[in-house]
Amino acid sequence: MPVESGGTVSCLAQIVSISRDSLTDSTTGSSAARPPGVSPGAPPGAPPGAPPDATPDATPDATPGTHSDEPPDARPAGIAPATLYVVATPIGNLADITARACAVLAAVDCIYAEDTRHSRRLLQHLGIATPLQALHDHNEAERAERLAERLAGGECAALISDAGTPLVSDPGYRVVRACQAAGVRVVPVPGPSALLAALCASGLATDRFAFEGFAPARAAARRGCFAALAGESRSLVFFESSHRVRESLADMAAAFGAEREACLARELTKRFETLRRASLGELCRWLDADADQRRGEFVVIVAGAARREPGDEELRRALEALLPELAPRRAAAVAARLCGVSRNRAYDLALQLRGEGDAPR
DSSP states (O other), rough: OOOHHHHHHHHHHHHHHHHHHHHHHHHHGGGGGGTTTTTTTTTTTTTTTTTTOTTOOTTTTHHHHHTTTTTTTTTOTTTSEEEEEEOOSSSGGGOOOOHHHHHHHHHSOOOOOOSSHHHHHHHHHHHHOOOOEEEOOTTTTHHHHHHHHHTTTTEEEEOOOOOOOSSSSSSSHHHHHHHHHTTTTEEEOOOHHHHHHHHTSSOOOOSSEEEEEEOOSSSSHHHHHHHTTTOOSSSEEEEEOOHHHHHHHHHHHHHHOOOOEEEEEESSSSOOOOOEEEEHHHHHHHHOOOOGSSSOOEEEOOOOOOOTTTTTHHHHHHHHTTTTTTTTHHHHHHHHHHHOOHHHHHHHHHHHHHTTTTOOO
């Protein structure tokens, strides 16, 4: 996680403060209803100067974020019980956190994180002390139902990944399914996404795309994966690591063709962010020439295959079966009807197959 400037830290602290106040204000009433000098979010009857959530007999050592002295339903407005919030977090630049994400993370009972040590640094940066629990690939299966049961009992929680939007090549699928099965509401809190950030700045087609995540680590499986996608007409989006990006690009060039256009997005939103659009062959040569460009985290976007006329292969196979038995015009008529193409197109191909491309119709 990069360290941002002091100005960014101050700005993020203000976001968290404003988010908390706005949530609390919607519970206790408008600012006009508060006596002068009473902080936003202070409970009715609190003395002037009382901090938010303070009461005359409150315990000053209560741990923020634990809600230990509140009844289960005493939550800020907008934070519902029996709810799992799926919260996107920055992929590099901490200033990309949203005000809503800060408010949710500060108000839920618990945050489930892929790596608690990594996420604790983010929360400390934001001034959020909500308890953290680990939820990763190795324990998700056993924890999913137990987590869902706790939320069904009235708790609320947030699910985050190390960076970006949870469940996108990250844990969380089993938890979301278990929560839905238990009647727990699942609420997305959208924000940063490496997939969409790379796609929108790639210069490649964005109207139709297929996200493939990380390609297989083993070379044979990876090449098989790319071979199966060679005819895909949508833009293809992959995640890749620094120690495998060169080999993956070489395998892509072999499967898709070295001239296929692609975009390599590296270290998005970070200090050394780089986006380069070129042919797959040129991108391989570029990485070979500069070892620094092989460092970091990558999103690779490959242009889709050129669209072929629908029914080309089917039409050819039909004509090859019919021409030995029928005259070209009759074979073309039957094949056109079977394949859903025009008779003229079928007849042109029939003549090519018979070696009569210049024959009159």
